[in-house]
Each structure stands twice: as C-alpha cells, then as structure tokens.
Amino acid sequence: MRMLFMLRDPFIEADPKFLDEIRALGEVKIILTDQGIDKEVLKKEVADVDVIVVAVVKIDKEIIDAAPNLKYIMKFGSGYDNIDYLYAREKGIPVTNIPGQNTEAVADHTFGLMIAAARHITQKNQEMKAGHWENTMGFEIFQKRIGIIGFGNIGKAIAKRASGFNMEINAYGNHKDYKAAEKLNVNFVEFDELLSTSDVIVICTNLNEKTRKMINEKTLGIMKQTAILINISRGGLVDEDALTEALKNNQISAAGLDVFADEPTKSELATLPNVIATPHIGAATYEAVDRMGEGAFENLKRFAAGEELENLVN
Template identity: 55%
Template structure:
C-alpha cells in the first residue's frame, strides 16, 4: 500500500504521529507543496499511489486519471472544493473529509481577525516595534451586529463566541438549523438584509459553483461605510477585484482575510492599509491538526479492513 501525503508544510512538524501511523500501514511518500507543484509533477507523483491524503492541492480529473492504482482520497480538513468528488466517484474512488474537526480553531481565528482589523492591532504592533508610538482610534465589537454567511460547524462556533461579546447575530444560509439558532440566539435573514445591517460580516460557508463570488460589487455596495468583512472560508467566495476597489475607495471600514483566490495571492489586495491578512491558518493549530490526523488514520484502517468509512463526502451543493 502506497500512501502519498500532500499537506501544508508546517503540518508535518506539527503532527509527526500521522507519518508514523501511516508508515505502519504502508509505504509513505511526503510532498512539500506550500511553494506550489506543477500539474505534470503532480501527475508523476500519483502514478503508483493507492491512497492520497491532501490538504489544499487540487485533485482534479487529470490527476485522478494519472493514478490508476488510486483507491481512496482523504481530505485533511473539512472543505473539499479542491477535489473533483463527482469524478472520483465515477471511478469508484471514495472521498472522505474531517468535518467540524477544525471548527473551534477557525472560529478562534475569525474572532482574532475581527478584533485585529477593528483595533488595527497588526499595524500598531509593527509601528511600536519600529520605535513609533502613536495613539489611534478603533472600534468595539461589543454589542455590535454580527452577520454570518453560512451556518455549518464553524459558523455555529463563531455564533457561540459572539454571545460572550453580547453581539446580535444574524445569519444568511440556505440550510437553517432552527434548534441551533434558538440555542445560539441567532436570527436567520436574507442576504441583502445581512449585508445592509451588519457591523461585521464573517464568511464561513463552503465554496461551490453556485456561490462563487457571492461577495461582489453588488453585495459590498450594500454594506455600511463603518462595516468590516472577514473571510475564513474560501477566497473564491469573494470577487477580489471588487473588494480591492471597495477598500481602496474606503467604501467600507476594512477587511480581514485568511484566504485568497490564489494562494499565495498574486494581486495587491493584501497590501492595502485597511486590510489584515493571514496565510490560510484558520485551522492550523496543534490541537486541530492532531484531531484531523486521528480521523484520517482511523479511516485508512477502516478502508484496509473493508469497513464502512466515516465522513464520506458525496457530491452536493450547499451554503
């Protein structure tokens, strides 16, 4: 059994147990992919593998066709938009993920980004390290209106944290969970109402063909000039050119992004003064990576033993 690991570079050091456990079940090959990997190189790497464990590298039809021995694809995380699930299933290859396992880490990061952009924390830290000391004004999040796009595990964890700041939370989703909403004191609203009324908007929904560029010139124009937008989900949910122009013209107060359409980003969006940016680290905690590793190893053992897999991903569309 040959297992190919394609994770974020830091994940290997953060969770060496994953590699040790995987080696106990077969031959393991490790790829370091943070600096990118060409399609041809990737196709060559997969030609003799049985199992792929992948974080963000794109596993499309061409890659699957280049792997005639491939029996199983594991997404090392929750969002699986980088995997052509439908084509994998047409070839009899199951795909699994680890839903909700990194929700607490991502929710923590969402609040960290929200606080950072509202109080200009990264900017002030950089100034004071350079010997520059100046008071500047910021905005509270206490008792402000929080709008969340999506209502999956990450969004629910964000809503729970919002109660500690006495925020009024509204949610836009096509899949309302009324029981969770009552528990978390959440109100479901339409998309326009959420963008019009929110002081802070956090994007926490999965990406699919129907919601690509959900946040664009039209939706951004609905926002208050004092509002902020935060994205901890997928970069392609936002039209980055529209966001760049909105921020450059100071039509909204600011943005905080953990994700981009191209990673690393190739545009000037992260360079704007009214933006806080991080390199897709929302789920990158030792605790989260350890839990995902446990789910992955458990599922590999089940596959080898012919048992039913956990968290099987089926082609579907949701927000």
C-alpha cells in the same frame, strides 16, 4: 498500499506521531505544499499511488487520470471543493473528509481577525517595531451586530463566541438549524438585510457555483461604510478585484482574510493597509491537527482492512 500525503508544512511538524502510525499501514510519500506544487510535477508524483491524502492542493480530473492505481482520496480537513469528487465517483474512487475537527480553531481565528481589523493591531505592531508611536482610533466589537453567512459547525461556533461580546447575531444560509439558532440567540435574515445591517460580516459557507463570488461589486455596495468583512472559508467566495477597489475607496472599513482565490496569493488585496491577511492558517492549531490526524488514521485503517469508510462525500 502506497500513500501520498500533500499537507501544509506545519501540519507535519505539529504531529509527527501521526506519520509513524500511518507508516504501519504502508509506504508513505510526503510532499509539503505551503509554496504550491507544479501540476506536471504533481502528475508524476501521483502516478504510482493508491491513496492521496490532501489538504489544499487541487485534485482535478487531470490529476485523477494521471493516477491509474488510485483507489481512495482523503481530504485532510472539512471543505472538499479542491477535489473533483464527482469525477472520482465516476471512476469508483471514494472521497472522504474529516469534518468538524477544525471548527474551534477556525472560530478562534475569526475573532482574531475581527479584533485585529477593528483595532488596527497588526499595523500598530509593525509601527511600534519600527520605532513609531502614534495613536489610531478603532471600533469596539462589543454589542455590535455580526452577520454570519453559513450556519454550519463553524458558523455556530462563531455565534457562541459572539454572544460573549454581547453582539446581535444574524445569520443567512440555505440550511437553517432553528433549534441551535434559538439556543444561541441567532436570527435568520435575508442576504441583503444581513449585508446592509451588519457591522461585521463573516463568510463561513461552502464554495460552489451558486456561492462563487457572492461578495462582489453589487453586494459590497450594500454594506455599511464602517463594515468589516471576514473570510475564513474559501477565497473564491469573494471577487477579489471588487473587494480591492472597495477597500481602496474606503467603501467598507476593513477586511480580515485567511483565504484567497489562488494560494499562495500574489494578490494586491493582501498588501492593502486596511486588510489583515493570514496564509490560510485558520485550522493550524496543534489541537485541530491532532484531531484531524486521529480521524485520518482511523479511516486509513478502515480502508486498509476493506471496511466501510466514514464521512464519504461522494
């Protein structure tokens, strides 16, 4: 079995024993993808592989067709919008993911972005290192209203943390878990109400054609001028040009962004002074990578043994 792993550089470094275990199942080829990969190079790399294990690289119809021996695609993480899983199904290729294992890491990172944006922490850190001492006023997170777009595992983990800040918690999403909402003191509201009343808006929903650019010129215009927008899901959920203009014009206060439409990003958005930008590191903790590695190994063992796979998405 020939396996191609396309993972973020630190993922490999964080869990070296994972690859030792995988090598017992077959031949392993590794491509580190923090700086992206040219599509023509990728098509050559997949030409002889049976299995692709991928984090963020796009596996579309063209790449699938370039891999005549391909029998299985695994998403090393939860969201699988970078994989054309419907076309893979047409080709008889199963696609699985590893859901829920990065939930706590992403929820932690959400609050890191939130507090950094509210209190200008990264800007002040840069100024201090340059020898500059100047006070800047910020906002408290305590007792503010948070609006969570998407109430899945990550949305619930964010709500749990928000309760520790005594925040009023509103959520919007198609799938409403009323039992969890009652336990976490979460109110479900309509989209426009969430946007217009929230001090902090967190995007943690899936990217699809209905949600693409759900944050745009119109929806940004509904938000408070003091609002902070956090995106820890997918860059395509936000119209980056519209958000850039809104932040330049102080239409909203700040943004904390871990994801971008194109990664690595060259967007002006990441350079704005009222943006806290991180390079898609929400899931990059030793604990989360270890859990995802365990999930990946278990399904690869199942595949090698001809057993039923867990967490099929197609």
